[in-house]
Amino acid sequence: MRALDTAYMWDLVPVIAGYVPLTMFMAVVSMVAALVLAAILAIIRVLRIPVIDRIVAVFISFFRGTPLLVQLFLFYYGLPQLLSFMTAIDGITAAIFGLTLHFAAYMAESIRGAILGVDRSQWEAAQSIGMTQGQLLRRIILPQASPIAAPTLMNYFIDMIKSTSLAFTLGVTEMMGATQKEAAGSFLYLEAFLVVALFYWVIVEVLSVGQRWMERHLGKAVAR
Amino acid sequence: MSCNISISGLTKRFGTNTVLNDISLSLTPGERVAIIGPSGTGKSTLLRCLNYLDRPDKGLITLGDLSVDAERASRADILALRRRTGFVFQNYALFANKTARQNIMEGLTVVRDWSKDKARARADEILARIGLADRGDSYPSALSGGQQQRVGIGRAMALDADLMLLDEPTSALDPEWVGEVLDLIRRIADGRQTMLIVTHEMQFAREIADRIVFMDGGRIVEQGPPEQIFGNAQDERTRAFLRRVG
Numbered sequence: 410m411r412a413l414d415t416a417y418m419w420d421l422v423p424v425i426a427g428y429v430p431l432t433m434f435m436a437v438v439s440m441v442a443a444l445v446l447a448a449i450l451a452i453i454r455v456l457r458i459p460v461i462d463r464i465v466a467v468f469i470s471f472f473r474g475t476p477l478l479v480q481l482f483l484f485y486y487g488l489p490q491l492l493s494f495m496t497a498i499d500g501i502t503a504a505i506f507g508l509t510l511h512f513a514a515y516m517a518e519s520i521r522g523a524i525l526g527v528d529r530s531q532w533e534a535a536q537s538i539g540m541t542q543g544q545l546l547r548r549i550i551l552p553q554a555s556p557i558a559a560p561t562l563m564n565y566f567i568d569m570i571k572s573t574s575l576a577f578t579l580g581v582t583e584m585m586g587a588t589q590k591e592a593a594g595s596f597l598y599l600e601a602f603l604v605v606a607l608f609y610w611v612i613v614e615v616l617s618v619g620q621r622w623m624e625r626h627l628g629k630a631v632a633r
Numbered sequence: 634m635s636c637n638i639s640i641s642g643l644t645k646r647f648g649t650n651t652v653l654n655d656i657s658l659s660l661t662p663g664e665r666v667a668i669i670g671p672s673g674t675g676k677s678t679l680l681r682c683l684n685y686l687d688r689p690d691k692g693l694i695t696l697g698d699l700s701v702d703a704e705r706a707s708r709a710d711i712l713a714l715r716r717r718t719g720f721v722f723q724n725y726a727l728f729a730n731k732t733a734r735q736n737i738m739e740g741l742t743v744v745r746d747w748s749k750d751k752a753r754a755r756a757d758e759i760l761a762r763i764g765l766a767d768r769g770d771s772y773p774s775a776l777s778g779g780q781q782q783r784v785g786i787g788r789a790m791a792l793d794a795d796l797m798l799l800d801e802p803t804s805a806l807d808p809e810w811v812g813e814v815l816d817l818i819r820r821i822a823d824g825r826q827t828m829l830i831v832t833h834e835m836q837f838a839r840e841i842a843d844r845i846v847f848m849d850g851g852r853i854v855e856q857g858p859p860e861q862i863f864g865n866a867q868d869e870r871t872r873a874f875l876r877r878v879g
Contacts, residue, residue, distance in 0.1 A: 528729075530722060530724055530726035531726065531728065531729065533686050533722070533726060534720075534722065534726035534727070534728060534788075535728070536684075536685075536686060536715060537684050537686060537715060537718075537719075537720035537722075537789075538715070538716075538719075538720075538739065538740035538744055538788065538789075538792060539712050539715040539716035539740065539744045539792075540740075540743060540744060541712065544743050544744075548739070548743060549728050549730065549731075552730045553729060553730050
């Protein structure tokens with residue numbers, strides 16, 4: 410047993426803090442891209458568009474059925490051997506790419522569930538006044554599905570932030586990568602990983618507070 | 634806006650069950666027709682097929698110069714048909730994310746491409762006619778059943794449809810709200826809006842309709858002026874039904 414080197418831990422705080430922006434950048438960009446992709450995939454599934462629907466089902470099944478780490482390695486180390494232009498992509502891009510596809514697969518399923526959760530009569534009413542499929546989704550269905558999906562999507566965002574730590578396996582120096590380097594120099598693994606763990610924890614807690622606020626806010630807007 | 638309407642050979646199956654069997658019916662402009670009959674005889678399905686909420690398997694629907702043949706109806710045909718028919722749902726089916734006024738405006742701004750101002754003026758005019766001038770900003774969740782159904786009717790009125798379809802508009806209402814909804818429908822009927830209404834309110838049907846259609850087992854059994862159907866029905870099934878509900 411030895412005492413924690415708290416002075417070292419305090420010294421690490423500004424070092425790791427310097428990498429928070431990169432971690433958040435990867436998380437936010439992946440989240441926005443995944444949301445857009447997931448919404449498209451969900452709509453294809455809900456409308457059962459022939460052929461594409463089957464392809465999407467396989468896509469979702471693959472990205473939910475294999476580990477994120479394996480997917481990241483496939484993109485970063487594997488694909489360049491197949492497609493030569495992929496050799497140019499850096500770790501950050503590969504990580505964003507992998508996180509986007511992985512989380513889009515999960516989020517597509519929750520968005521699909523939320524869309525199906527909107528009462529059938531809302532579709533029929535929109536059809537009855539002559540709206541096109543696109544109009545009724547955009548104006549009637551998606552606005553009502555959003556508050557249903559929001560809490561789950563927020564959980565995926567939290568998961569996404571934590572998953573960016575895997576980017577360090579692609580050689581990206583983000584929060585986790587930076588901590589690893591620091592620890593390798595000082596041999597104070599316990600202190601270093603404890604500090605980075607606290608960083609993730611604080612970020613997630615702050616977001617959870619935001620999530621609870623958002624749920625109250627959205628809950629009011631669609632009170633039935 | 635009115636035109637001759639004709640339905641011919643309309644047939645709809647759900648699996649092996651033939652819900653509508655070769656239905657033919659014509660309406661002249663301004664005619665008000667009430668459909669009565671036992672439950673499960675395809676009355677609602679007929680209305681839903683006329684709006685293509687259920688797609689008929691066979692049959693031709695003609696509204697003035699628009700003809701939609703079930704066997705080769707394109708997406709554009711279906712939209713055109715829906716834009717010329719208003720539909721009032723049993724369960725109101727107001728857009729939950731829109732206010733009463735927006736529910737009425739929606740078809741005008743989105744489907745008809747009207748400007749916001751023009752649609753708003755029209756919606757306010759309709760809100761006044763349905764007696765809800767002061768509730769335009771309310772969401773459906775804040776309205777009573779009767780008020781919601783009046784907005785549902787207002788939404789269909791806004792379209793200035795060639796044909797208004799009302800699918801048991803008072804069946805889901807608490808008894809206390811039935812009167813106000815029937816009053817509104819009566820006023821629309823008085824304005825000679827061509828309408829097809831499925832209803833269990835026999836007295837009401839008798840009062841507002843020019844013609845009563847009695848359906849049973851997916852077919853039209855008998856039709857005629859109210860005094861004939863209610864006073865001197867020819868078919869035994871019609872008489873039996875009227876004795877039961879009468």
